[in-house]
Amino acid sequence: MPPPMSVPGWVWAAALAGLLALILLDLFVVDRKPHRVTVSEAAKWVTFYVGCAVAFGVGVWIFGGSEHAAAFATGYITEYSLSVDNLFIFMIIMANFAVPAIHQHRVLLIGIMMALVMRGIFIGLGAQAVQHFSWIFWLFGGILIYTAWKLAVSKQEDEEYDPNGGLVRLVRKLFPVTSEYHGARLTIKRDGRRWVTPMLIVIVAIGGADLVFAVDSIPAIFGITQDAFLVFAANAFALMGLRQLYFLLGGLVEKLVYLSRGLAVILGFIGLKLVMHALHENELPFINGGEHVSWVPEINNWVSLGVIVSVLGITTLASILKTRRDERAGGGDEATADQSEATPTGEADKAPR
Template sequence: MSVPMWVWGAAVVALLGLILIDLILVNRRPHAISVGEAAKWVVFYVGTAIAFGVGVWIFGGPEQAAAFATGYITEYSLSVDNLFIFMIIMSSFAVPAIHQHRVLLIGIMMALVMRGVFIAVGAQAVQQFSWIFWLFGGILIYTAWKFAFSKQESEEYDPNGGLVRLVRKLFPVTDDYHGPRLTVRHEGRRMLTPMFIVIVAIGGADLVFAVDSIPAIFGITQDAFLVFAANAFALMGLRQLYFLLGGLVEKLVYLSYGLAVILGFIGVKLVLHALHENELPFINGGEHVTWVPEINNWVSLGVIVSVLGVTTLLSILKSRRDERSGEITPAPADPEAADTPAR
């Protein structure tokens, strides 16, 4: 889909407008986000994504609309798994509930910039080098295997990883939070606050997440505009989803297996596309392999929605079965429980 520069400009302005609305309406008075407030924002951001998809359908056609919808759902589902890591970071650094939204907002803005750079580089790569599809396909198939058979990322993730340790080594950090401030003057010198460290941890985590998500979205569409839009809408709705789901995300016990199937499916799709675009001399004499099937976006959309639906349903059924058998304690019904600061 050929996208004029003015459409790119309008999309970026609209994205900045959404961030500004968020800053004005939510951050003007720091507070703990309730489940009800989070639900309204999730509906708002999903609604804007649907409206954008309708616009793509009208101006770009149904195939492009299917590509956007598939990419958005894939990125959003991968983001749900990332919430485990965000919860670990918030808990490890005991971020006060009233400041968690600000931390996530700044982290998401950093992620948008980083992913924008990755998408620009990736878009040029897939246009210039057909072998990049082999690389992306291999990354996704390996990631799918990790999701299905290896220790979960949330179990291996260290919130005080290399980047955080480097920042602590280079700069002095206060022991306590000073509201939302990132730096303060203490005992005559400028020091970072734990808030700054948390944001570094969030940004570093998303840098790792991009290794999975960027190849996945390019496996669905190579249109840089749709790739960026799908990532932007998924990231913008991630913060509110964090507060809406809270501890309930831990009940999606089969999500990792569903994501493994999705990533594996997209990886295979990329390999088939790589065969169609093949220029490697040791495969089919450097000629395109035209007899293998290509998977269109409507099939991809159907597979991804079906897998997510089945894994979510199975997770809910297992959670209810475990609650009845007394293996787990039900999540608190009181919305105020979600507002309690992490300790």
């Protein structure tokens, strides 16, 4: 892995200011008036956020070099693809709590702002850990390989998520919750008491879900680059574009039937890359006498980028082909069933055997 970039404080400040500007743009322009987000509107904003990420990557290439640009691109694509899988959970939460369509965009925006703060903390802790403890690469690699195995052996239709998990139950215990929504308000005052609306419960559920997702995504991005600035930027751009992607894909997410398998390959690949890097940085006394294992090859970011893009491309194509094949088969079955129902009993009995 290339050494981290030397990023001065003013660049960090400029990046955070740009991120804040995007959040304010969402709050006061995109979400100024709650409304149902259309596919065309979502497509425009997805294009805008992807364009922002591309522009940032070009800037990294100019000022940081091609290796760091490749690291950012690989990390961004990885985080974005993991986020697409997370959309399944967001859809379950939205459906479970019957969130009105006009308020779904704001729910996602607030939830993702919470996720940015939580991931920022995790990234800061992770960056310090990888700098001071070489064994952390073994831990991160193990987490990713275990997650990849779980994704590979589990069936997507059997996966379950409880939107009334621990955080939500805690909120319900601490505060009384209204049975109905009150616009986009999180709390109301009733009978001299402060009540929580279902809107706050939904936001807590989404924030809690993303906290769980971070257990996989943060080790994955550190398997690509140890540069805290690039790690944070890749996560921020992926999360900022996630809301619009939610409305753009909608039910199409369910048609990516092989997405979990593709993500399993990607996470397994990054986990293997982390293990190989851990061998290079090895200081554990029971492995090679505590010496670095220099003969193990390192996988550079260009190879990683090629593998990840190829896996996602093959996964998407295979999913589309299977979905179309199933739809044609289903259409044929329905036609057969309709024909059977339309056939008089007497004529069916006369059919040759």
